Amino acid sequence: MLRLLNVNRLGWMVSILLAVLVLCPLAAVIIQVLLPGVFFGELNIGDLSLLLDVFNRPLWRKSLENSLLLGIGTTLFGTLLGTALAVIRSRWRFAGATALDAAAWILFIMPSFILAQGWIMFSAGNGLAASLLGWKWVSGAVFTPGGLIAVMTFSKFPLAYLSVRAAMEWKMDMLSQAARLCGARPWRVWLTIEAPLLLPSICSGALLVFMDTIGDFGLPSAIAVVYRFPTLPYSIYSAIYTSPIRFDMAGVLSLYLVLLITLAIAVQFYILRRSRYDILSGRAERLVPGSSGRYNWLLSGTVILLLIVVIGIPIGSSIVMSVLQVQSDGLVRSNLTLQHYAELFRHGADLFPGIGRSLAIAATASLIGLLIGLGAAFVLSYSRFRFKKAIEAATLISFAVPGVVLGIGYIFVWNQKWLEVLGLRLYGKPSILVLAAIAGAIPVITRIITGSMAKVPEQLLDAAQMQGASLISRVRRILIPLIRGALVSGALAAFGSCVFDLAVNSILFPPNFVTLPIVIDDAFEDMRFGYASAATVTGGGIIVLILTVIEAVFKKKGATA
Amino acid sequence: MKREWQRTAGVVAGLLSLLAVTACGGQNQNAAGTAANGNNQVAEAAGATAGAGESTSAGGGTESLTVYLNDFDAVIGEMFEKKTGIKLNIVSGNGAEIMSRIEAEQGNPQWDVVWIDAMPSIYGLDAKDQLLTGWTPENVAGLKDNYESLIPEDGSYYPTGAHAAGIIVYNKNKISGADIPATWEDLKNSVYKGKLGMADPAIAAPAYPFVANFFEDKGIDGGKEYFNSLLEQGLRVYPKNPQVVQALTSGEIDIAALQESNAYSMLAAGEPVELVWPEDGAPASVRVAAIQKNTGKADAAKQFVSFLLEPEVQQELIDSGDESYFEPSAEGAAPKADRAKEAKLNFTDAAYSSEHEAEIKQWFADQAVQ
Numbered sequence: 001m002l003r004l005l006n007v008n009r010l011g012w013m014v015s016i017l018l019a020v021l022v023l024c025p026l027a028a029v030i031i032q033v034l035l036p037g038v039f040f041g042e043l044n045i046g047d048l049s050l051l052l053d054v055f056n057r058p059l060w061r062k063s064l065e066n067s068l069l070l071g072i073g074t075t076l077f078g079t080l081l082g083t084a085l086a087v088i089r090s091r092w093r094f095a096g097a098t099a100l101d102a103a104a105w106i107l108f109i110m111p112s113f114i115l116a117q118g119w120i121m122f123s124a125g126n127g128l129a130a131s132l133l134g135w136k137w138v139s140g141a142v143f144t145p146g147g148l149i150a151v152m153t154f155s156k157f158p159l160a161y162l163s164v165r166a167a168m169e170w171k172m173d174m175l176s177q178a179a180r181l182c183g184a185r186p187w188r189v190w191l192t193i194e195a196p197l198l199l200p201s202i203c204s205g206a207l208l209v210f211m212d213t214i215g216d217f218g219l220p221s222a223i224a225v226v227y228r229f230p231t232l233p234y235s236i237y238s239a240i241y242t243s244p245i246r247f248d249m250a251g252v253l254s255l256y257l258v259l260l261i262t263l264a265i266a267v268q269f270y271i272l273r274r275s276r277y278d279i280l281s282g283r284a285e286r287l288v289p290g291s292s293g294r295y296n297w298l299l300s301g302t303v304i305l306l307l308i309v310v311i312g313i314p315i316g317s318s319i320v321m322s323v324l325q326v327q328s329d330g331l332v333r334s335n336l337t338l339q340h341y342a343e344l345f346r347h348g349a350d351l352f353p354g355i356g357r358s359l360a361i362a363a364t365a366s367l368i369g370l371l372i373g374l375g376a377a378f379v380l381s382y383s384r385f386r387f388k389k390a391i392e393a394a395t396l397i398s399f400a401v402p403g404v405v406l407g408i409g410y411i412f413v414w415n416q417k418w419l420e421v422l423g424l425r426l427y428g429k430p431s432i433l434v435l436a437a438i439a440g441a442i443p444v445i446t447r448i449i450t451g452s453m454a455k456v457p458e459q460l461l462d463a464a465q466m467q468g469a470s471l472i473s474r475v476r477r478i479l480i481p482l483i484r485g486a487l488v489s490g491a492l493a494a495f496g497s498c499v500f501d502l503a504v505n506s507i508l509f510p511p512n513f514v515t516l517p518i519v520i521d522d523a524f525e526d527m528r529f530g531y532a533s534a535a536t537v538t539g540g541g542i543i544v545l546i547l548t549v550i551e552a553v554f555k556k557k558g559a560t561a
Numbered sequence: 562m563k564r565e566w567q568r569t570a571g572v573v574a575g576l577l578s579l580l581a582v583t584a585c586g587g588q589n590q591n592a593a594g595t596a597a598n599g600n601n602q603v604a605e606a607a608g609a610t611a612g613a614g615e616s617t618s619a620g621g622g623t624e625s626l627t628v629y630l631n632d633f634d635a636v637i638g639e640m641f642e643k644k645t646g647i648k649l650n651i652v653s654g655n656g657a658e659i660m661s662r663i664e665a666e667q668g669n670p671q672w673d674v675v676w677i678d679a680m681p682s683i684y685g686l687d688a689k690d691q692l693l694t695g696w697t698p699e700n701v702a703g704l705k706d707n708y709e710s711l712i713p714e715d716g717s718y719y720p721t722g723a724h725a726a727g728i729i730v731y732n733k734n735k736i737s738g739a740d741i742p743a744t745w746e747d748l749k750n751s752v753y754k755g756k757l758g759m760a761d762p763a764i765a766a767p768a769y770p771f772v773a774n775f776f777e778d779k780g781i782d783g784g785k786e787y788f789n790s791l792l793e794q795g796l797r798v799y800p801k802n803p804q805v806v807q808a809l810t811s812g813e814i815d816i817a818a819l820q821e822s823n824a825y826s827m828l829a830a831g832e833p834v835e836l837v838w839p840e841d842g843a844p845a846s847v848r849v850a851a852i853q854k855n856t857g858k859a860d861a862a863k864q865f866v867s868f869l870l871e872p873e874v875q876q877e878l879i880d881s882g883d884e885s886y887f888e889p890s891a892e893g894a895a896p897k898a899d900r901a902k903e904a905k906l907n908f909t910d911a912a913y914s915s916e917h918e919a920e921i922k923q924w925f926a927d928q929a930v931q
Contacts, residue, residue: 039668058927124811221800228798230930238763238926241657243682244919245664326831327810411665420669428671506658507665511627511650525655526883527803527826 005471007378011385014375018394021439025409026254026401033251039412050252063235064256066145066224070231071214071260073149074156078213079206081153082160083198085306088299089161090168092292095300096307101165103311104158106544109496110314111517113218114536115155118314120222121321123147128317131330148223154310155219156212160205162493166451166486167201168287200272201451207268207396208447211261215400232257233402240404247408254405261400265393315540322533340534350519351535355542358516361433362498366491368434369441373490376442377449378475382458399443403436407507410436428510436504441494448493452486453479488554492547499543625650626861629659630676631766632848632884640877641868647861655801656682656766667691673856674865676721678848679766680711681773681914683718686851688915692717693852693859698867700891708890711847711908718851721869722878723906724887725843726771727759727818730827733835735815742816744839745775748791755795758805758814761929763922765801767820767846773914774844774907776921785924798929809834820846822886825900838901845906848887 031038034046054060089097107115119142122128129138141147175197179189195202217233224230232253239249292299320331322340329335344351376395379385398406414435415427426432456479464474480487505517514522516539523532625648630637634653642648652662652672656679663675663686670691675683686692694715701709701719708720729742740752748757760768776784788796797814799805802823808814810832819827821843824836850869852862868874872893879885879897886900896904 037667041668057923059923059930062930120807120811124808124813126810126812222804228930238761240661242763242922243657243660243679243769244685245661247664327807329831408661408665411662415666415669415671417669425669427666506654507662509652511652522653525801525803527806527823527830529803529807 007383007471008385010375010471011379011383011387011391014372014379014391015387017372018376018391018442021435021442022394022398022406025406025413025439026258026397028409028412029247029405030251030255030258032247033255036248039416046248050248051255054252054256059230060235060253063230063232063253066220066229067214067232067257067260069145070149070152070220071210074152074213075206075210077149077153078157078209079160079202082157082162082205082209083164083202085157085303086161086164086168087198088303089289090165090287091289092295092299093289094292094296094303096303097289099307100303103307104161104165105493105496105547106311106315107155108158108162108493109500109543109547110540111218111497111500112155112216113222114318114500114520114540115314116219116222117321117533118317119151119219121317122313126330128320128331143223145229148220148229151223152213152216152219155314156209157310159208159212160202162489163201163205163208163447163451164198166448166489167198167455169452169455169485200454203268203271204447204451207264208399210264211396211400214257214260215402217402217404236402237404240408250405250408254401257401258397261397262393265396318533318536322530322537324530327529337530340528340530341538343531344534344538350514350522351516351538354514354516354519355539357430357513358499358539359543359546361430361437361515362495364434365437365441365498366445366495369438369445369494370487370491372438373442373445373449373494374475374487376446377453378479380446380450381453381456382461395443395446398439399447403440403501403504404507406436406439407504410504410508427508430510430513432508432510433505433513433515436508437498437501440501440504441498444494444497445490448490449483449486452483456482484554488551492550496543496547499539624858624861626673626858626865627652627671628674628676628865629654629663629672631656631659631678633878635883636878636881640874641865644868645861645864647864649865657764663691670853670855672853673858673862674850674852676848676850676869677766678724678846679770680718680720680847680849680911681770681909681918683849683851684713684911684915685918687713687715687717691854693854693856693862696863698863698870700867700870703872703892704870704890705892707908711849711911713911718849719866719870720847720849720890722875722887722889723845723847723908724767724884725821725838725904725906726767726769726774726846728821728824728843729816729837729839730809730819730824730834731816731837732809732812732833734833741835742837742839744841745787746841748816748818749787749794751794753794753816756815757791757795757817758797758799758808759818760802760805760820761798761800761926763926765820767802769918769922770846770909770914771818771844772921772925773917774909776917777909777913778907781917781920784921785928788925789928792928822884825886825897836901838904842905842907845908847908847911 028039032046033048033050035044036042036046037044054064085100088094089100120127123138123142124130125139127139129135142151175193176189179193180186184192214231215233217237220229220231221234221237224234236250236253236257239246239253321327323336323338324331325335325337325339373395376391380388380392385391410432411427414432415425417425419425426435460478461474464478469477500517505515506521509515509518516535520532520535520539523529523535627650628637629652631654634651638649638651652659654662656677659675659677660679660682663670663672666672675686677683683692687694694717697716698719701712704720708723711720712718729745729748731741735756742748742750742753759771762768762772772784772788775787778784779787797808799808802820805814805817805819806823806827809817809819809827824834827834828836850866852859852866856862870891872889872891875889875891875894879887879889879894886897888896888904888906
């Protein structure tokens, strides 16, 4: 049967899966605007004036403005930082280079509410910056819109970094050498030859940074409350969680979020219209970083300093917090304790089964997500499938729409009475967490694989097709060996980010089925900050360990993640 | 080619079975738990308090009850199972998450009992005809008079206790002597400019009862005037109470209106704070239990609600629960020994809170961003 699979059929399969996993739940929330109560058996016509309220109500208008400011600012600086680091990392050798790769992955995987806690601990009035280093200015600098953009830049740049770094895997020397032969200086070569070739991946990185920023609830809401800077996800969250609950308002605000994303995708399409280059040919060579010569110490110093800021502050603060007896007494010897870690084992009844469930869900979701993502990326890269753009949009939307919106949509869709008769009422069962996690995994995987496929020319696959190779066989024997690294990266990234996904978990977890993010959030809600931090450090540590082991195994087999 | 096909099919089958295993895990878990408890439940369950005249829909002991709650998840399941043999399926979250789930499930509710400290929201559920009405637990007579008076005429929900939605907590290293506030009006004092904080009534469950009490007491305009004066002097509004606690410990603010149990937890953790129970009383947040209208497990649900009204049960929650600082609703149960003796709670009318909920929250949110 699999021999009958062709690109068009694959396109349909991917479209249907994306519709079920992403578009239907999202549409269900947005339909609430037009027909509130339609999922509860009531037929009312919605008040469409809500659509314009976003320009009248102070909270909503401000949220929209703030989201735009934050999105554009972070995209600009995050893309610049990510691209610069990726280019430097790919071309030169320096100390801290491997640590930079690891840092990018850690930041990519860590949920923003945990990063936010670290930044707050560091920057607050009595925080580590003021109490330990005497830097009282930090608080004033971080808790401003500019400071928030800086913190977001330090947390989101890995999306641009990973995207550009993947594109630089292969050398494009013949073009650059031709330019050099014609007398162009290195800077000019980079600007006129190499940068334009990187444009698709820079754009892709920028789009990811933009979407992840405007869809992020955890970081802005935690840091911005200090000076009150509501964003769209914050207002969506308050519409869904404020009694009387307004799913219609959440639908309106989500619609604006989707519009912003569509706009960003349109801009990307406009820029990329004529910038796809199939540069990978038989003469391609892997780009090996060269010596950075006398600038070695400068590069190493700058990167290590940056790592201290982007990893040291958020993760380091969580570690510090996990060993403090009394939070406000700060980092002094008499206040240090390991009791929170001991509690993990005493209270551990919750934590370890929680970690186990989260790992199982993430593993299943990333494997199934890998299959669907590979299918989606293949259709996007090598087909003329009619609904290609819809597939692209669907894979991106689930990345940016807040998890809680998708979660509510999942309840609407998967809690229907008629599904009960068919045995498919998945709400209330662990499998709904797997479905939601797959929806979360697909965009990450698709992005990473598409970036890698952009370098594999279609002719390679066409040649095999002419010899009679089936689609499955072409993918297995030609494509997969060439993009193995990206497949491993994609699956690992999806796995890491699924494990900590709080938003979807908190709205969908079945009775008596507590997962890792819920354990951490519960402890935080109960104000057991030390315990919450210890659980985060332990859970995060276990996951990083698993990722490292898997990566090492694949590396041994020749596929770099 | 054939081998290749088989291998691919094998991988797909493996993945699907993995999904099936994960999917079924929770069900089996619950089913196994229920089966294990099944037999010894019947006798005790039948003898426990129950509403008269209801048929035992699921055969008494073999059922488990799905309870949505926002506190006591660590202890209540075991306590109830020990007493009646009925197992609880617990969904625990903050008040907002629980209400949001209930709302989203409206077309096909999955809960049997809801037990949270959000009386106005539960009143709202009753107004939308989603609660089981017309029954009275036998032990209602054992409730204190002021709690009995909170029970609606249709008997749709029952109060199990109340705690302060907000008391004044200050950093004793920063505020001392004559600057220590004694009443809510004192917070308007300009010495607290830029140092005040509270939770967002739009998001934190206990913050709305806190705000609503001022609006009921002072009238809508009076309430707006009061909070405007606090906002004008830089009142900081955090999403939930834990963030208010963090702001207090980190020195962002020196004084806060904080939910009672959070305040006592701060004291217990050794943080340098003192608590003030205002002379004029603290707005109360009432915890109530209600049953879903169309539940198939009405008998067990009624047993659970009656169970929560027992003085011994409330006493055990106070002695061992995680949110143990509250005033029990049953006569004979005593609050924690270190809870302030002068603790005075001000109750807001549930109908008033529910009717004005959207208006007050919207006003507050819009003011806070100005």
